[in-house]
Amino acid sequence: MALLEVENLHVYYGNIHALKGISLKVDPGEIVTLIGANGAGKSTTLKTISGLLRPRGGQITLAGEDLSAMSPHGIVAKGVVHVPEGRRIFGRLSVTENLEMGAFTRTDRSGIEADLERVFGMFPRLRERRAQVAGTLSGGEQQMLATGRGLMTRPKVLLLDEPSMGLAPVLVDLIYDSIKEINASGTTILLVEQNAFMALSVASRGYVLQTGEVVLQGSAADLKANEEVRRAYLGG
Amino acid sequence: MQSSLMRRLSVVDLYLWAFRIVVLVVVVWGMIGTIMARRYPGEVWIDFVVYGLSQGSIYALIALGYTMVYGILRMINFAHGEVFMSGAYTAYFVAAAFGRSGYLDRNPVVSLLVVLAVAMITSTAIAVLLERVAYRPLRGSPRLVPLIAAIGASFFLQYAFRGFFGSGFQAYPETQVLKGTWAIAGISILRTQAVVLVAAVLMMLGLYAFVMRTKTGTAMRAVSEDREAAALMGIDVDRAIVIAFAVGASMAGAAGFLYALVFKQVHFFMGFIPGIKAFTAAVLGGIGNIPGAMLGGLFLGIFESAGPILFLDGLGIVAPYQLKDVIAFTMLVMVLIFRPSGIMGERLVVKKA
Numbered sequence: 001m002a003l004l005e006v007e008n009l010h011v012y013y014g015n016i017h018a019l020k021g022i023s024l025k026v027d028p029g030e031i032v033t034l035i036g037a038n039g040a041g042k043s044t045t046l047k048t049i050s051g052l053l054r055p056r057g058g059q060i061t062l063a064g065e066d067l068s069a070m071s072p073h074g075i076v077a078k079g080v081v082h083v084p085e086g087r088r089i090f091g092r093l094s095v096t097e098n099l100e101m102g103a104f105t106r107t108d109r110s111g112i113e114a115d116l117e118r119v120f121g122m123f124p125r126l127r128e129r130r131a132q133v134a135g136t137l138s139g140g141e142q143q144m145l146a147t148g149r150g151l152m153t154r155p156k157v158l159l160l161d162e163p164s165m166g167l168a169p170v171l172v173d174l175i176y177d178s179i180k181e182i183n184a185s186g187t188t189i190l191l192v193e194q195n196a197f198m199a200l201s202v203a204s205r206g207y208v209l210q211t212g213e214v215v216l217q218g219s220a221a222d223l224k225a226n227e228e229v230r231r232a233y234l235g236g
Numbered sequence: 237m238q239s240s241l242m243r244r245l246s247v248v249d250l251y252l253w254a255f256r257i258v259v260l261v262v263v264v265w266g267m268i269g270t271i272m273a274r275r276y277p278g279e280v281w282i283d284f285v286v287y288g289l290s291q292g293s294i295y296a297l298i299a300l301g302y303t304m305v306y307g308i309l310r311m312i313n314f315a316h317g318e319v320f321m322s323g324a325y326t327a328y329f330v331a332a333a334f335g336r337s338g339y340l341d342r343n344p345v346v347s348l349l350v351v352l353a354v355a356m357i358t359s360t361a362i363a364v365l366l367e368r369v370a371y372r373p374l375r376g377s378p379r380l381v382p383l384i385a386a387i388g389a390s391f392f393l394q395y396a397f398r399g400f401f402g403s404g405f406q407a408y409p410e411t412q413v414l415k416g417t418w419a420i421a422g423i424s425i426l427r428t429q430a431v432v433l434v435a436a437v438l439m440m441l442g443l444y445a446f447v448m449r450t451k452t453g454t455a456m457r458a459v460s461e462d463r464e465a466a467a468l469m470g471i472d473v474d475r476a477i478v479i480a481f482a483v484g485a486s487m488a489g490a491a492g493f494l495y496a497l498v499f500k501q502v503h504f505f506m507g508f509i510p511g512i513k514a515f516t517a518a519v520l521g522g523i524g525n526i527p528g529a530m531l532g533g534l535f536l537g538i539f540e541s542a543g544p545i546l547f548l549d550g551l552g553i554v555a556p557y558q559l560k561d562v563i564a565f566t567m568l569v570m571v572l573i574f575r576p577s578g579i580m581g582e583r584l585v586v587k588k589a
């Protein structure tokens with residue numbers, strides 16, 4: 001059975017029909033990617049899964065349990081965690097406090113300590129700046145912090161929205177290495193990307209979104225080889 | 237070159253600059269006049285400062301509630317002065333009962349602590365109720381709507397207390413041990429003022445530690461910065477908002493108790509002026525900023541206690557002390573004109589308003 005399953009999802013912003021019946025599923029341990037042009041509805045899909053938006057129709061289930069009526073914090077408590085587009089770190093809190101907020105729903109002190117060490121191990125830059133106010137970090141460091149903060153929740157499913165946006169190539173590689181590492185340690189990932197090539201290189205499967213609909217789906221290898229995808233998203 | 241300078245200086249700027257200079261001249265002129273006249277010896281100034289600090293610490297406690305709610309909801313809770321009044325007024329009944337039975341003087345520490353607790357609990361309960369029935373349903377509507385609801389709630393509370401308990405003043409019983417003065421470091425200070433100062437400072441330290449050091453406090457700061465991102469961390473946003481109201485209101489309740497200790501009476505309208513003064517203090521310190529509210533309150537207290545004599549006496553104004561409210565509200569207007577983000581506030585005001 002799929003771990004996360006979205007069925008026939010319809011979402012509106014006022015009168016704008018942003019998602020027109022999207023269905024997708026993510027199996028345990030997989031990395032699945034959602035690609036598509038600007039405005040296709042990728043972020044909207046993630047926001048609806050994490051409870052920030054209410055669907056007008058359709059279903060979202062985690063291991064068979066319905067999530068579509070739950071509050072955002074209830075969904076986090078179930079283990080589905082969304083690292084939003086544009087980092088959204090708490091600029092006036094310190095680096096450590098930001099990470100602690102990631103662990104907000106947890107009570108296992110020693111586990112939290114261990115995960116803090118893991119994040120600092122993954123991103124040594126953050127360790128050096130642990131007492132610094134997060135608003136003063138560079139863009140790349142803020143992305144590391146946002147990713148680390150997402151990890152501190154110990155999610156079953158991590159929803160990542162454009163983790164490579166605006167980063168220098170070296171940092172993109174670092175973030176992608178950490179995505180692979182997170183996945184290898186057992187976290188299922190739904191990855192939204194503009195950078196389709198990067199995304200398809202780590203994912204096992206993918207969905208292509210266009211104006212609120214899934215127009216194509218398949219294994220990462222098939223999508224990479226697909227003529228249309230190559231033309232539209234891979235620049236060749 | 238001259239024309240580019242003219243373009244940069246608009247008429248409004250010129251007007252504001254002229255206004256600033258006029259105010260500065262009046263203030264300096266008044267100060268020089270007062271100091272030259274030497275009518276007031278040093279001890280009087282010390283008294284002004286002590287009185288100002290104790291009054292200011294009450295403003296500071298109330299200001300915390302305005303600033304915390306604003307920080308998390310970007311809303312001015314105009315009923316906060318009435319939250320303060322409700323605590324003081326309800327605690328009056330307990331204090332009066334203790335006074336009649338003589339327990340107040342037999343065991344002043346316990347009875348005053350009980351009265352304090354009643355004031356804090358009542359204020360908290362009323363604020364939490366207000367949030368639930370009057371503000372939460374309006375969340376997401378335009379910002380003016382909850383503001384009007386708050387003004388309505390403020391009238392509702394005033395007239396509810398008037399309806400139930402009448403429009404007269406109720407005299408708080410006096411505690412014998414708090415009569416008279418103590419001599420501290422050579423300065424003689426009214427006992428009530430000393431108690432007010434110590435209690436207020438302890439409360440503020442406690443609140444600061446709560447907001448800065450505990451997980452719940454950190455979560456509240458996270459919510460006030462980015463509500464959506466906080467929800468994605470698993471923080472229950474509604475709960476954080478209720479806690480901000482509750483903590484702010486408990487400070488207002490404590491302030492109500494201290495205020496009654498100093499002025500020895502309660503009244504259904506007693507929340508209005510301290511409420512506006514505390515709001516001034518919060519704006520002065522930079523609304524949304526917790527240490528700012530504390531400093532703003534203390535500063536306003538001193539300003540209003542020493543200001544009339546310091547600035548106005550030297551200008552030959554008779555009975556300047558009558559004008560202390562004028563000074564306080566002139567200050568509010570000046571801050572709003574010249575530095576709307578407050579003394580401690582950041583230059584960029586509220587980025588997501």
Ligand SMILES: Nc1ncnc2c1ncn2[C@@H]1O[C@H](COP(=O)(O)OP(=O)(O)OP(=O)(O)O)[C@@H](O)[C@H]1O
Pocket residue numbers: 013016018036037038039040041042043044045085194
């Ligand atoms: N708050 C909003 N109000 C109205 N329309 C919105 C809102 N947010 C998104 N939309 C619209 O919904 C559609 C999908 O937006 P969404 O943010 O999901 O796109 P996206 O695929 O994430 O794009 P990008 O790659 O640029 O991030 C777009 O047409 C967008 O204009």
Ligand SMILES: [Mg+2]
Pocket residue numbers: 042043044085161
């Ligand atoms: Mg997006």
